Amino acid sequence: MSLKIKALKIYQVDAFTNKAFHGNPAGVCILEESIEDEVMLAIASEMNLSETAFLSPEKNNFVKNSNVFSLRWFTPEVEVSMCGHATLAASAVLFEEFHVQSDEIIYVTKSGKLTARKEENKIVLDFPLDTPVFDGFPINKKLLEAVGISEYKNIFLGENTKKLVIHLKNHDEVSKLNPNFELMKQLDVSGIKGLAVTAGIEGDYDFISRYFNPWDGINEDPVTGSVHTLLASYWCEILGKNHLSAYQASKRGGELMLRLKKDKRLEIIGDFIITLKGEIYI
Structure with a gap:
């Protein structure tokens, strides 16, 4: 009996740096269909990075004019409610590898709506300001x-x-x-x-x-x-x-x-380097 194997696109991005193997490496896994939470956690554990981001389009397909995505983040041990460097990494993959045409990417997350845009060669994240x-x-x-x-x-x-x-x-x-x-x-x-x-x-x-x-x-x-x-x-x-x-x-x-910003929001701006891309099989 053969097992059905799924191949998921996966990337590694060094965030908040313009030098490879510096900054904070994050995994970015592309989900074209939903997978169980325990599988996401297992992938994050396999990547063994501080966080792995999981991206899925809200309209269920990756096309160039899509700019609204569900975004979740997992450490090797738990899901977290917010992660800056993995959001920057996810944005880098969408802009550089999937060539998102929109000026702004909108993320639906457990911390509410987050956005990202390109500014020259950097990513600008729009996050809520903490007190x-x-x-x-x-x-x-x-x-x-x-x-x-x-x-x-x-x-x-x-x-x-x-x-x-x-x-x-x-x-x-x-x-x-x-x-x-x-x-x-x-x-x-x-x-x-x-x-x-x-x-x-x-x-x-x-x-x-x-x-x-x-x-x-x-x-x-x-x-x-x-x-x-x-x-x-x-x-x-x-x-x-x-x-x-x-x-x-x-x-x-x-x-x-x-x-x-004036509305209790913060722009976090950083460089990135995509260091690895391939497939992970589940």
């Missing part, structure tokens, strides 16, 4: 110890993303931080969906950051678009400017341009 909450949540001292933090300038939680951000004294502390991920995973962090550290920096960037989420199977994410919806809100208030340049100081590193 920092500075009190009303417990500060887990054991978590701070596991991350390696004894002192900080500020700490806050994203109202919508529920990401915890810790503002350290200087950028050297951000770069040198060496968290104990195994200890972090043992702690009860209910109400928190990932942890970022940040600091201001002089030079080409306004601030730097790093992002850790071992609870979702990502010890350190190379470049994290979603946490910048919170970081942008925080740093724009501190610096008194609406256009920011950010660097995520992971081993691979990545650059993001951030532009605040």
